[in-house]
Amino acid sequence: MLDKTFPHADVEARLYARWERSGVFGANPESNARPYCIVIPPPNVTGSLHMGHALNNTLQDVLIRWRRMRGDDALWMPGTDHAGIATQMVVDRMLAAEGVRTQDLGRDRFIERVWDWKAQSGGTITRQLRRMGASLDWPRERFTMDEGLSKAVTEVFVALHRQGLLYRAKRLVNWDPKFHSAISDLEVENREVKGSLWHIRYAIAGEDGLSITVATTRPETMLGDTGVAVHPDDDRYKALVGREAILPLSGRRIPIVADPYSDPEKGTGAVKITPAHDFNDFEVGRRHDLAVLNVFDADARLLDIPEVPEAYRGLDRFEARKRIVADLETAGALERTEPHTHMVPHGDRSGVVIEPYLTDQWFVDAKTLAAPAISAVESGRTVFVPRQWENTFFAWMRDIEPWCVSRQLWWGHQIPAWYAPDGEIFVAHTEEEAKRAAAEKYGHEVELVRDPDVLDTWFSSALWPFSTLGWPEKTPELARYYPGEVLVTGFDIIFFWVARMMMMGLHFMGEVPFRTVYVHGLVRDKRGQKMSKSKGNVTDPLDLVERFGADALRFTLAAMESQGRDIKLSDERIEGYRNFGTKLWNAARFCQMNSCLPVPGWDPHAAKLTLNRWILGALAEAAAEATRALEEYRFDVYTGGLYQFVWGTFCDWYLELAKAPLNGPDGTEKDETRATAAFVLDTVLALLHPVQPFLTEELWHALADRGPGTCEGARTLMTEPWPDAAALPRDPDAEAEVEWVLRLVTELRAIRAEMGVPPGKEVVAHLKDAHAATRERLARWKDAVLRLARLSDITPLDGEVPKGAAQGVVDEATLVLPLEGVIDLAAERARLAREIARQQDEIRRLEAKLANPSFVARAAEEVVEETREKREAAEATAARLGAALARIAE
Structure with missing residues (x-):
């Protein structure tokens, strides 16, 4: 006999262990059944289960278990991501606690320590997924740094380079001055900061007393200005286009150019152009062939170069800002300062302000790779659910920039490129292959030095749908399970991961990696607020x-x-x-x-x-x-x-x-x-x-x-x-008959509840104007109706409805409950009227609140939504009470 309650803890541990030991989660490549494959979005090896993982993996498991029961050969591919920066941070902190500096340890010994840590702690999240019941094919578990996936990464890098789709160039990147590395947009967190907007006068060369004013939130970057831009249609500045402005504090001359990037309605209508330290300015500079002058080092300190006045060399960017503002004021070049709240990019892990930084990096020609992916979604080869996320996909992909894939870290896939003494680059699968290519070029052996950088984590995870199946080898799994059926993911990585998997899958496999992308929402707290540690509302799924x-x-x-x-x-x-x-x-x-x-x-x-x-x-x-x-x-x-x-x-x-x-x-x-x-x-x-x-x-x-x-x-x-x-x-007849019984009992129960008839009180009911067929149904089901509706009797009514009876309708018949002597009808009418009035007052109060533009604009979104829900609940209650009052109207 079953226990009185479900002992979930004991059952979960016992059943999951049994399932996993028996191998029933496993796919069978030799099966004749229809293949159905889902690859898990690989969680970070540093991670632990959060509510987003719980939702994402629950949905995947529902699909995979369902398709397994439908007879499909279902493969749910498990694995984890090496998570470059996140993992390096964890091990850095661990070493610091031991009193060891990462740099003193050296690259090889540091990587050994990371692998040791991964062996000890890296499986936390996979153990937690088991607690959730995730039926992954665990023996196939992959890791983005394991030997097979590393081979795939090297193959892709070399192939893209040979095809001219991967190259080394000097471009702006998101630079983290703490980690000394480029980081992806996904690792950038925009935070609202209360700062200042400084209006600075730039004198016009050759014109005494004439100047042009620019406004900036970052005066320390002005030392890297190489131009001033105004809008081509701005009549205020047309006479200045083609002239030169003099950079305050340095005396350097810079051109004034006409460019639509400058907004006449914003600030002064003139903007300083610093191509080496602003992404938009970089594009303006490229359009007008402006010089690109980098004034910061990797620590975001001002460089010791002629273009930087000696007084500022070596200063941290924020200290330099204070000094420059003070000196501008002294020089009479600071027109005014006004408070300004704006969004400032920060490293999501380092917490420091991110610097747009001009540096040599490796880039992928994402625009070329994006075209087939865009076409695949346009043609329906891959469908987004819900469909509106396709618009987000198109917006990102049609305006895509070169993808910076190099990172200045030690943990990750080291870039397979070697440098000769003259700077020539040899990209190869192995050092031996690179040396052979160098010897062939120079006619003799030369010493090569490997690029110390590693690849962006998203580079290896972009290959996940096919690298996990054995590519570049032609394995049975690859032939059978690629492309996958569906990808279940959050909207925040549509561009960073989904789009890149599509680009790489189409380029190297000639087919989309998945036919459907299901995009789920966020798990928020009960008030609709995003979960965060700072708010203290994070819920641990375990x-x-x-x-x-x-x-x-x-x-x-x-x-x-x-x-x-x-x-x-x-x-x-x-x-x-x-x-x-x-x-x-x-x-x-x-x-x-x-x-x-x-x-x-x-x-x-x-x-x-x-x-x-x-x-x-x-x-x-x-x-x-x-x-x-x-x-x-x-x-x-x-x-x-x-x-x-x-x-x-x-x-x-x-x-x-x-x-x-x-x-x-x-x-x-x-x-x-x-x-x-x-x-x-x-x-x-x-x-x-x-x-x-x-x-x-x-x-x-x-x-x-x-x-x-x-x-x-x-x-x-x-x-x-x-x-x-x-x-x-x-059986339509059986269904119609029993559904009638349910409607009858439901209506009887509703009338009793609305009229306040005591639950234990048995009352009489009647059916008026019932057809013969309805009376026959009632006769067949009378005992059940009496028991379920707590009636002493129910009979057809041929005469008038007695006074003080509550009424309802079931199909063609009127349901009558005489309540005279059962309840105090006058008191019940008065109670219902009072309660209706109270609900109507509440509705008016809530409607007034929602009609107030100030409340709707200023209140948190979840508060406004809660107010709407309260109004809807009050309206429903008022309607129900009104119906009850109508039943016993005099």
Whole structure:
């Protein structure tokens, strides 16, 4: 017999270990089944499970378990990312705690320490994914720095270089002065900063007393100015275009150019152009052939060069700012200073202000690679769900810049390029290959030095869909599982990862890496705020698993995932869905106690009882909806439909109505009802298995001896067939009859509740103007209606409706409940009127708040949304109370 409650902690540990040991998560490349592949977005090896991972991997697991049950050869490819900067930071801090400086340790010994750390701690997140029930094909687990993937990275780098699509150049990059490395846009965090806007006069060469004023938030960069830009149509400055301005404090002359980048409506309409220290200025400088003058070193200190006045050389950028502003004021070149709040880029890990920095780096010709990816989405070879994310994809891809792929770190894939003494570059698979190429060029051996930089983490992860399958080798897995079916990801990495996988997949495999990109939303706190450590509202998914169980958390995340909308997560939500699991558990106990156990070979088409044919039809509809929802990636519809069927249709209605035949004499009706209940429960367990694997597997085994199979000698629900809705019987007449009974009981219960009839009080009800067929239905189901609606009797009514009766409508008939003497009708009318008035006052108050433009503009988005929800709830309550009052109007 099942325990009274579901012991989730014991069951989860036992079942997962059994599943993993038996290998049932594994794909089979030799299978004749249809291949279905999902590659996991590889979490950082430094990471631990957060709510974003929990959502992302729950959705993937729902899909992979569902397709496994449909008979597909399902591969869910696991793995982790080496996470260059993040991992180097972790080991740097570890060494610092030991009193060891990374630079003193040296590159080789540092990398050894990283590998040691990875071996000890790098599997944290994969262990946590197991706690969530993720059915990944673990023996195939890959790591972006393992030997096979490193070989793929080298092959791609060399091939792109030989094709002219990867090159070394001097360009602006996001530079982190703390890490001394270029970083990706994804590692840049824009923060709002209260600063100043300085208006500086630049004198016009050859014109005493004439100047042009520019406004800047970064006066320390003015020493790198090589031009001033004004808009071509700005009449104020037309006479100055082609003239020269004199740079304050240095005396250097710079040209004044006409360029549409300058906005006449912004600031003074004139902007300083510093091509080496601003991305927009770099493009302006390129259009007008302006000099590119770098005035900072790698620490963001001013360089010791002739263009930098001696007083500022060696100063930190922020100290230089103070000195320069003071000297401008002394020189009379500072027109005015005004407060200015603006967004400033910071390194998301270092926390320091990022510097646009001109440096030699390796770049990929992303524009050329982007064209086939754009075409693939335009033609529908890859589809985004929801579709609106395609616009985001197109916006980024059509305006794409060269991709900086080099990083000044030690941890990562070292760039396979070697330099000769004269600076000639040899890109090769190995040092031996590079030396042969150098000897061929020079006619003799030369000493080569390898590029010390490593590749951007996104470079190796861009190859993930095919490198994990063995590429560049032509493996059976590569031929069978590429392209994958779907990628499940967050919107924040559509450009950084999704787009780059598409570029690389199309270029090297000639095919898109996945046919569908499902983009989910963010998991926020219960008020709709983004989770962050600073706000103290971060929720640890493993804490929730401990408290509520993995199934409850998984069901909650899937139920609240509505085509990319953000999720407001609360303990109350998870507790509610845990209660759903409890409801199913109790239903299984009821079935077990009433001998409703699976009958091998039982055919649902053999059912004769109206009640049983009705529930089988409802089951068919629920199964069809579940399948349809998963096919359309509507996780909320999938879980919501099964929730309603299990809780309402099966538990609250069918099992209640089934008590009559189950408690009746032995015979055909009881046997059929037992078999039907068991069949429906078995089917429900299969339908719910993708989202609630532990609960369903435990119940499935507890209800019957399932016989031998592949999971440690036994069968497992995981590999049972997905229910075929089309194979289930449908009986429209039975469905119509039982649905009428449910509507009748529901209306009776609603009237009782609205009128405040005590739950234990049995009352009489009547049906007025009922057709003959309706009266016959009532006769057949009268006992059930009396029991479920707590009535002493229900009869047809041929005369007038008695005074003081509440009324409702069920199809063509009027439902009448005489309440005279049952409740105080006058007091009830007064109570309802008072409550309606109170709700209307609340509606007016909330509407006034929402009509206030100041409130809507200034209040947090989640507060405005909460106010709207309160108004809608008050309107619904007022409508319900109004209907109740109308029932007993004098």
